[in-house]
Amino acid sequence: MSFYDELKVMYSAEQIRKRIGELGAQITRDYQGKDFTVIAILKGSYIFCSDLVRAIDLPLAVDFLGLSSYGGKTETTGVVRITSDLSKPIEGKHALVVEDIVDTGLTMAFLLENLKTRQPASVKICALLEKPQRALRKIDIDYKGFVIPDEFVVGYGLDFDERYRNVPFIGVLSKK
Numbered sequence: 001m002s003f004y005d006e007l008k009v010m011y012s013a014e015q016i017r018k019r020i021g022e023l024g025a026q027i028t029r030d031y032q033g034k035d036f037t038v039i040a041i042l043k044g045s046y047i048f049c050s051d052l053v054r055a056i057d058l059p060l061a062v063d064f065l066g067l068s069s070y071g072g073k074t075e076t077t078g079v080v081r082i083t084s085d086l087s088k089p090i091e092g093k094h095a096l097v098v099e100d101i102v103d104t105g106l107t108m109a110f111l112l113e114n115l116k117t118r119q120p121a122s123v124k125i126c127a128l129l130e131k132p133q134r135a136l137r138k139i140d141i142d143y144k145g146f147v148i149p150d151e152f153v154v155g156y157g158l159d160f161d162e163r164y165r166n167v168p169f170i171g172v173l174s175k176k
């Protein structure tokens with residue numbers, strides 16, 4: 001018995017591990033010889049990012065950026081606030097943004113606009129999940145884990161009202 005028994009598994013820990021291995025190999029090929037910084041977007045991507053960087057066979061820097069969107073428990077409003085900024089400038093560096101999920105795309109659109117003002121050499125996006133049915137802004141995701149239907153998912157870093165982040169798989173939370 002676990003506290004998350006009511007969740008329906010969408011991607012198991014093993015499926016996630018395998019996909020991250022593929023993403024890591026792809027990133028390793030693309031970033032050869034580049035001075036790059038992986039930017040983990042908190043809190044949602046902390047688990048994904050920690051596994052992803054270990055699947056990348058290159059020297060890299062890791063930094064964190066905390067974002068919080070005002071809104072309800074399962075909806076974004078597009079009003080985004082930086083709760084904790086990067087520890088170092090990214091000017092002249094290649095930035096790889098690591099996000100848990102691109103849903104409406106409003107958070108990522110805000111973030112990209114903000115990062116570009118800091119004059120990085122390049123900005124690419126790696127997102128574990130994409131929910132294209134809900135897209136309000138077109139976001140080109142360079143490295144994508146899985147494309148999912150319009151369902152609210154939790155686990156592997158993703159939360160519902162700050163709960164379920166520590167669930168080892170991605171599961172669907174039934175609307176009760």
Ligand code: IMP
Nearest residue numbers: 044076102103104105106107152153158
């Ligand atoms: P967007 O601005 O609508 O793209 O939403 C992005 C943020 O909303 C993500 O970084 C998540 O924190 C949160 N989010 C969107 N969909 C889900 C979901 O299905 N489960 C948990 N969090 C979600």
Ligand code: MG
Nearest residue numbers: 042043044100
């Ligand atoms: Mg998030």
